[in-house]
Amino acid sequence: MGGFQFALASGDAAGPRLGRLVTPRGVVRTPAFMPVGTQATVKGLTSEEVREIGAEMILANTFHLYLRPGAEVIARAGGLHRFMRWQGPILTDSGGFQVFSLARLRRLTDDGVAFRSPLDGAEHLFTPERVLQIQRLLASDVVMPLDVCLGYPADDARAQEALRLTLLWAQRSKAHGAGEGQMLFGIVQGGFSPAMRREAAERTVEIGFAGYAIGGLSVGEPREMTGAALEAVCPSLPADRPRYLMGVGAPPDLLDAIARGVDLFDCVLPTRVARTGTIFTRQGRVNIRNAAYREDEAPLDAACRCAVCAGYTRGYLRHLFNTDEMLGPRLATYHNLAFLAHLMDEARAAIAARDFERWRRGVLEAYTTAW
Numbered sequence: 001m002g003g004f005q006f007a008l009a010s011g012d013a014a015g016p017r018l019g020r021l022v023t024p025r026g027v028v029r030t031p032a033f034m035p036v037g038t039q040a041t042v043k044g045l046t047s048e049e050v051r052e053i054g055a056e057m058i059l060a061n062t063f064h065l066y067l068r069p070g071a072e073v074i075a076r077a078g079g080l081h082r083f084m085r086w087q088g089p090i091l092t093d094s095g096g097f098q099v100f101s102l103a104r105l106r107r108l109t110d111d112g113v114a115f116r117s118p119l120d121g122a123e124h125l126f127t128p129e130r131v132l133q134i135q136r137l138l139a140s141d142v143v144m145p146l147d148v149c150l151g152y153p154a155d156d157a158r159a160q161e162a163l164r165l166t167l168l169w170a171q172r173s174k175a176h177g178a179g180e181g182q183m184l185f186g187i188v189q190g191g192f193s194p195a196m197r198r199e200a201a202e203r204t205v206e207i208g209f210a211g212y213a214i215g216g217l218s219v220g221e222p223r224e225m226t227g228a229a230l231e232a233v234c235p236s237l238p239a240d241r242p243r244y245l246m247g248v249g250a251p252p253d254l255l256d257a258i259a260r261g262v263d264l265f266d267c268v269l270p271t272r273v274a275r276t277g278t279i280f281t282r283q284g285r286v287n288i289r290n291a292a293y294r295e296d297e298a299p300l301d302a303a304c305r306c307a308v309c310a311g312y313t314r315g316y317l318r319h320l321f322n323t324d325e326m327l328g329p330r331l332a333t334y335h336n337l338a339f340l341a342h343l344m345d346e347a348r349a350a351i352a353a354r355d356f357e358r359w360r361r362g363v364l365e366a367y368t369t370a371w
């Protein structure tokens, strides 16, 4: 774990925390949201724009990059940072989530998971060791172990079996180790039962990782269930290690998880919905294609300080989307990511001022949509 360090400026095992994740490629101030660069690109934006928005760390998907262009190709290009011209830290997932959601004809054994590529039907095998080797070739900074992902609903028997395999693979991943200059996180699974989640957290911590991801949530379960799982997991995680809630990016959910002690987030939501014209604002999400915005001279969000809101109007954005111009999705993506970066800035300032709960209530009162 050379060159890595996580320091809490305030907070404890539970409750909102202010921290700094120090990596050889820069510091990530937490709580932080990581934009997703699935195919080694945050869709539509240059790496310079992603940095300008305020992102300090991004995520890339092992499964997709392994299939195209191939981990060896990226290694020969000098690693993911050089390949995509992103100098800051990168977190790669293990590919497990995509294997379980996108791949065909999976065969799951204690050894790993065999699957057919959704691109050409070719057979591949992911073992805990293999996915760490792939991430070593990608040369990302934070790497994830292979885990078993369930959807919602999942009965306790299936969740128990998924947890058994996830813990077995976590042990093998720890024994194999990450590459030089990489930080290996553990992933807490455990379905939707708080008791199983707590057990998963304790057993993952026993194996011992540099940080802890919480996986398998925000997959369609009711919001109270996500909250109960976080409440079961967070107090069981060591206070001095970063916590990362995978796949959560809706503004109210981010604030809820920060309140419960989570430090890092990633999600395709802000970028995916931006491409169809859904814009985050402090009053909730709006669909910019709506006729109501045709002659609207206001910025996307009056409270936003981003470069798009500094000059472009809602009426112009609506026009771009209605004429299928590529600038529309680009500007909307830029704004949605800037919106979340600013929200995280404010969250950190509120935690520093010991005013998080009052700040959060104020944000949620103004926010009128479900996500």
Ligand SMILES: [Zn+2]
Residues within 6 Å of the ligand: 300, 301, 304, 305, 306, 307, 308, 309, 310, 335, 336, 338, 339
């Ligand atoms: Zn903006």
